Amino acid sequence: MAWQPGEQLLNGKYTIESQLGQGGFGITYLARDDRNRPFAIKTLGRKARFTQELAQYKEEFLKEADCLSRCIHPSIVRLEEVIDTDSLCCMVLEYINGTPLAQLVRQKGRLSEREALFYTYQIGDALRLVHEQGFLHRDVKPMNIVLRQERSDAVLIDFGLAREFSQDGVDIHPKQGSRGFAPLEQYDLRALRGAYTDVYGLAATLYSLLTAKVPPSASARDRSWVKNQTDPLLPPKTLNQLVSDRVNSAILKGLALVPENRPQSIKSWLELLSDGASPFSPQPGEMTPASPEIASSVSAVGMDYTTLESLLAAGQWQEADRETEALMLRVAGREAEGRLNIEDVKHFPCRDLRTLDRLWTEYSNGHFGLSIQRQIWSESAEDYEQLSDRLGWRSDTEWVSYADLTFDITAPIGHLPSWGRRGRLWSFLATRLKKCSL
Structure with missing residues (x-):
C-alpha cells in the first residue's frame, strides 16, 4: 500500500503530504518534518517490496544513497538521511521546489544558447565531482535536472541508475538508460565504462535544450550506420540556426557513437564549449557530425583483435x-x-x-x-x-x-x-x- 497524506514516519518525525512521483520500483513523496521543513522521501514501492529480488533492489537503493552521501555539490540534490529498518527503507532528500528542464522546454520551446550553457556548465561541474567519487550517473537528461524556483540554479536529481566505475575498466552494469540520452555502451551488460558515458548524456541534454528535440537513440543510430553507413542524428545547427559553430561541433563530438571518439572527461568536453580553451577545440564552420566509424571495427570491452x-x-x-x-x-x-x-x-x-x-x-x-x-x-x-x-x-x-x-x-x-x-x-x-x- 502507498503511504497516504497525514501518515507519519519515525514516531512523527516526518508527515506525508502527497505523492510526487513513481518509477519502476520506487515512490517519492513530499513530506514535512517536525519543524515544518519540506523534504522528498524516496522509498521502495510495493512492486519492489513484494518480489523475490527484494534484497537486490534494497542493495541498489542503498548504493544510490551512498553515492549521494559522497557527492555533495550545490548542483546535486542533497541527502538528508537514510532510514533502514526491518519495515522501512527510504531516503530523505532535499525537496527542490522547481521546474524540470524538460518541462521548461515544453513550455518555452528551445532555449537560448546562453541560457542552455548556463545550466550545462552547472551540471557539468556536478558530474565532474560524481566521477571523482568513482560513480557514473548514467541517466543525465532534462527530466532529471530541476531549476530551483528561487534562483534558477540547475540541480541534478535521480541517482537511481548510478553505478561505481573505474575509468576504461570493464564493468557489469544493468542495460538501462533513457532513449535518446543513453550512449551505446549502456546497451551492453558488460562493457568499457568511463566518464565519456555521462559526456554523451550531457551533450544529448544540451542538444535537446537548444533544439527542443530528443536525439535519435544510440541503438537506432548504430543500426543505421551498420546497415547503410548513415547517421540519423541531425546537427543541432540544422534545427536551430542560432546555435554557434563552436557549440554545434562540441555537441556532435560529445554524441559520438564510439566511446573512444568522445571527449574522455566532462572537463575536456566543457572546454570544447568555451572559446579556445582546449587544443582540441573544433575549427569554425565545422557543421557535420564526425564519422561515428564503422561500429564493427571496435570492441565494447577494449578487446585486441x-x-x-x-x-x-x-x-x-x-x-x-x-x-x-x-x-x-x-x-x-x-x-x-x-x-x-x-x-x-x-x-x-x-x-x-x-x-x-x-x-x-x-x-x-x-x-x-x-x-x-x-x-x-x-x-x-x-x-x-x-x-x-x-x-x-x-x-x-x-x-x-x-x-x-x-x-x-x-x-x-x-x-x-x-x-x-x-x-x-x-x-x-x-x-x-x-x-x-x-
Whole structure:
C-alpha cells in the first residue's frame, strides 16, 4: 500500500503530504518534518517490496544513497538521511521546489544558447565531482535536472541508475538508460565504462535544450550506420540556426557513437564549449557530425583483435578459429569457466560480434563469417540439423568431430568459425546476431 497524506514516519518525525512521483520500483513523496521543513522521501514501492529480488533492489537503493552521501555539490540534490529498518527503507532528500528542464522546454520551446550553457556548465561541474567519487550517473537528461524556483540554479536529481566505475575498466552494469540520452555502451551488460558515458548524456541534454528535440537513440543510430553507413542524428545547427559553430561541433563530438571518439572527461568536453580553451577545440564552420566509424571495427570491452586479424590474413584458418573461441570467452569474462552460458550469448556485445564477423568475412572474401551462418540459418527454416548439414558440421546424419572439420577455403560456405557447433546455444546466438543487424 502507498503511504497516504497525514501518515507519519519515525514516531512523527516526518508527515506525508502527497505523492510526487513513481518509477519502476520506487515512490517519492513530499513530506514535512517536525519543524515544518519540506523534504522528498524516496522509498521502495510495493512492486519492489513484494518480489523475490527484494534484497537486490534494497542493495541498489542503498548504493544510490551512498553515492549521494559522497557527492555533495550545490548542483546535486542533497541527502538528508537514510532510514533502514526491518519495515522501512527510504531516503530523505532535499525537496527542490522547481521546474524540470524538460518541462521548461515544453513550455518555452528551445532555449537560448546562453541560457542552455548556463545550466550545462552547472551540471557539468556536478558530474565532474560524481566521477571523482568513482560513480557514473548514467541517466543525465532534462527530466532529471530541476531549476530551483528561487534562483534558477540547475540541480541534478535521480541517482537511481548510478553505478561505481573505474575509468576504461570493464564493468557489469544493468542495460538501462533513457532513449535518446543513453550512449551505446549502456546497451551492453558488460562493457568499457568511463566518464565519456555521462559526456554523451550531457551533450544529448544540451542538444535537446537548444533544439527542443530528443536525439535519435544510440541503438537506432548504430543500426543505421551498420546497415547503410548513415547517421540519423541531425546537427543541432540544422534545427536551430542560432546555435554557434563552436557549440554545434562540441555537441556532435560529445554524441559520438564510439566511446573512444568522445571527449574522455566532462572537463575536456566543457572546454570544447568555451572559446579556445582546449587544443582540441573544433575549427569554425565545422557543421557535420564526425564519422561515428564503422561500429564493427571496435570492441565494447577494449578487446585486441590484432592476433585474429593476422591469422586470418595468413589463411591460418584453424588457428583463427581457436583464437575466435578464446576471444569470445575473454569478451564475456568466462576464461575461467571455459564456456559461455545462455545469458552470456544473449547479452554478447554487438560491437564485438560485428568485429568478429567483419574480420572473417573480409579475409575469406565472404566465404566464412557469423553473418553468413545466420543467413543460412534463416534459409534452413531455423532448423539446427539442416543448418549443420549445409555448413558441413554434420555428414550423413553424423556429427563431424572438430579434428575432421575443413580448415581451408574449400570448406562449405559458412563452415567457419565453428563456435556454433554447440547445439542449443546456436539459436540464442542467431537471435543475438539478428538483433545486432548481422
